[in-house]
Amino acid sequence: MPSNTKQDLITEYRAAIAQINQGFERALACDVQWDALDYGNTLVDGDFAADNQGITKAEFAAAVQIVRDLRTKTAADNNFNAYKTTLYKVHKR
DSSP, X not given: OOOHHHHHHHHHHHHHHHHHHHHHHHHHHHHHHXXXXXXXXXXXXXXXXXXXXXXXXXXXXXXXXXXXXXXXXXXXXXXXXXXXXXXXHHHHO
């Protein structure tokens, strides 16, 4: 029987993998709206209020671009579908 430490690590990694998969899916859905509403050009600093207060348009646009770059880099890899399938299988079991 594997040790509790090993089981804890496996469980923690599976949770992180699930968050990565879910994050990519949520970001993809957000990209559709971002592009459709041309937020890259229409957002202004004043749009960031409540929980988003203190974030600038430039900071947010840079973060959006980083997520897009990560997805683009991953998708450019010929094994992207295999990676995604493997990650999905591990987090869903």
